[in-house]
Amino acid sequence: xxxxxxxxxxxxxxxxxxxxxxxxxxxxxxxxxxxxxxxxxxxxxxxxxxxxxxxxxxxxxxxxxxxxxxxxxxxxxxxxxxxxxxxxxxxxxxxxxxxxxxxxxxxxxxxxxxxxxxxxxxxxxxxxxxxxxxxxxxxxxxxxxxxxxxxxxxxxxxxxxxxxxxxxxxxxxxxxxxxxxxxxxxxxxxxxxxxxxxxxxxxxxxxxxxxxxxxxxxxxxxxxxxxxxxxxxxxxxxxxxxxxxxxxxxxxxxxxxxxxxxxxxxxxxxxxxxxxxxxxxxxxxxxxxxxxxxxxxxxxxxxxxxxxxxxxxxxxxxxxxxxxxxxxxxxxxxxxxxxxxxxxxxxxxxxxxxxxxxxxxxxxxxxxxxxxxxxxxxxxxxxxxxxxxxxxxxxxxxxxxxxxxxxxxxxxxxxxxxxxxxxxxxxxxxxxxxxxxxxxxxxxxxxxxxxxxxxxxxxxxxxxxxxxxxxxxxxxxxxxxxxxxxxxxxxxxxx
Numbered sequence: 001x002x003x004x005x006x007x008x009x010x011x012x013x014x015x016x017x018x019x020x021x022x023x024x025x026x027x028x029x030x031x032x033x034x035x036x037x038x039x040x041x042x043x044x045x046x047x048x049x050x051x052x053x054x055x056x057x058x059x060x061x062x063x064x065x066x067x068x069x070x071x072x073x074x075x076x077x078x079x080x081x082x083x084x085x086x087x088x089x090x091x092x093x094x095x096x097x098x099x100x101x102x103x104x105x106x107x108x109x110x111x112x113x114x115x116x117x118x119x120x121x122x123x124x125x126x127x128x129x130x131x132x133x134x135x136x137x138x139x140x141x142x143x144x145x146x147x148x149x150x151x152x153x154x155x156x157x158x159x160x161x162x163x164x165x166x167x168x169x170x171x172x173x174x175x176x177x178x179x180x181x182x183x184x185x186x187x188x189x190x191x192x193x194x195x196x197x198x199x200x201x202x203x204x205x206x207x208x209x210x211x212x213x214x215x216x217x218x219x220x221x222x223x224x225x226x227x228x229x230x231x232x233x234x235x236x237x238x239x240x241x242x243x244x245x246x247x248x249x250x251x252x253x254x255x256x257x258x259x260x261x262x263x264x265x266x267x268x269x270x271x272x273x274x275x276x277x278x279x280x281x282x283x284x285x286x287x288x289x290x291x292x293x294x295x296x297x298x299x300x301x302x303x304x305x306x307x308x309x310x311x312x313x314x315x316x317x318x319x320x321x322x323x324x325x326x327x328x329x330x331x332x333x334x335x336x337x338x339x340x341x342x343x344x345x346x347x348x349x350x351x352x353x354x355x356x357x358x359x360x361x362x363x364x365x366x367x368x369x370x371x372x373x374x375x376x377x378x379x380x381x382x383x384x385x386x387x388x389x390x391x392x393x394x395x396x397x398x399x400x401x402x403x404x405x406x407x408x409x410x411x412x413x414x415x416x417x418x419x420x421x422x423x424x425x426x427x428x429x430x431x432x433x434x435x436x437x438x439x440x441x442x443x444x445x446x447x448x449x450x451x452x453x454x455x456x457x458x459x460x461x462x463x464x465x466x467x468x469x470x471x472x473x474x475x476x477x478x479x480x481x482x483x484x485x486x487x488x489x490x491x492x493x494x495x
Contacts, residue, residue, distance in 0.1 A: 096135060136167050154187035161193060173197055185213045188220060195223055203227055218248045231258055246274040264288060276304045283314055294318055307342045309333060313352055316364045330367040346376040350389060354398040362400050369404035383413060399430045414446040420453060436460060448480040455490055
């Protein structure tokens with residue numbers, strides 16, 4: 001065999017060095033298979049040459065008439081030196097290409113664009129040039145990649161539909177969102193977007209399909225109610241929705257807003273049974289009931305939600321509206337909340353007091369301050385903290401709250417002249433002349449050595465035109481401060 005004849009030569013090939021291998025010449029091609037054939041050439045028509053020249057031609061000048069119109073200068077008022085408009089277009093296209101490349105995965109070739117973020121950007125887009133139309137085409141390709149890669153991704157369908165809407169192709173947008181509803185039947189956002197893109201008549205049919213797919217979607221039912229023009233039909237839709245979703249607070253609120261007072265009371269009575277942990281429903285029912293029934297409702301609410309202070313505050317305001325004492329209710333509220341491990345800070349109680357003041361429930365405000373002003377405050381910090389609280393309340397316009405804080409502080413520190421002075425300044429700026437006189441009379445009883453309090457009382461009487469009363473105040477001041485120069489000088493001025 002031929003293989004056996006050359007076996008020894010094959011074994012010797014193993015001893016050939018690299019230099020000997022490199023020195024072996026390459027064999028040439030002596031066959032006639034790749035023989036070069038004769039090539040013929042045909043002259044190119046002049047029209048084709050002219051067309052090629054026109055395509056590669058760059059615009060190096062701007063129409064002089066356009067220059068006169070304006071718009072070709074920089075913000076600094078300098079003429080731009082760049083006149084190659086073709087290069088500008090190419091640069092813009094290159095930048096867009098780079099941006100789109102960044103949004104694509106270089107490994108798998110799939111897009112990594114965020115459809116939700118892209119939808120947000122679409123809201124502010126406006127097509128005004130051919131370049132932006134080109135951008136829309138690129139975005140369309142990108143979103144097509146999104147929905148083809150993951151057809152069950154609802155934001156991708158929504159973004160594609162909004163893109164077509166932005167491009168003025170409403171029918172294409174509806175077609176996209178229809179496919180989205182088919183591929184994502186359990187997505188609430190897709191159905192809502194489909195309703196938005198449809199006409200009112202078709203939107204009702206679309207919502208009917210949506211609620212059949214997602215019968216527990218509150219937003220779909222609310223949208224269905226909004227599409228109705230008659231109030232009775234809206235109420236009917238909402239009541240049908242409540243049969244499916246009886247624990248939805250939004251649906252109960254919407255139904256109550258459309259009902260008259262009697263129907264609203266009946267609806268709220270049912271609502272607190274279906275949603276017993278929602279305080280706002282209990283309080284709304286309280287406002288529609290009579291005094292006795294409102295008390296029963298609040299008692300039931302306290303038993304159901306023992307940790308909500310709003311129920312106690314409402315009870316206090318209700319009692320005040322009917323002329324009853326509210327202090328015991330606030331004291332019980334503090335004890336009950338503390339028993340249920342509800343921690344309410346000093347500042348939160350003051351906010352409740354200010355809220356009661358804004359609702360014209362002054363007794364409730366005073367009771368809250370009196371009962372809770374010392375919560376969370378150390379004994380050595382009481383005076384400083386209470387003065388700061390009163391000043392802050394006064395700055396916010398809560399005069400009664402500030403007055404209640406000063407009143408409690410004076411009950412604890414009756415001999416502090418500085419507190420009396422601040423309380424007097426409050427009455428002078430926001431109170432009446434009678435309230436100021438009453439405060440100063442009590443002040444000089446507790447601080448008879450405070451000359452300024454005597455002089456303030458005398459001055460107020462003098463300003464009111466009652467000189468005799470001012471003299472009597474100064475006589476009492478002489479008795480308490482016989483060595484006071486200020487009192488004697490003020491007395492001489494009234495002679």
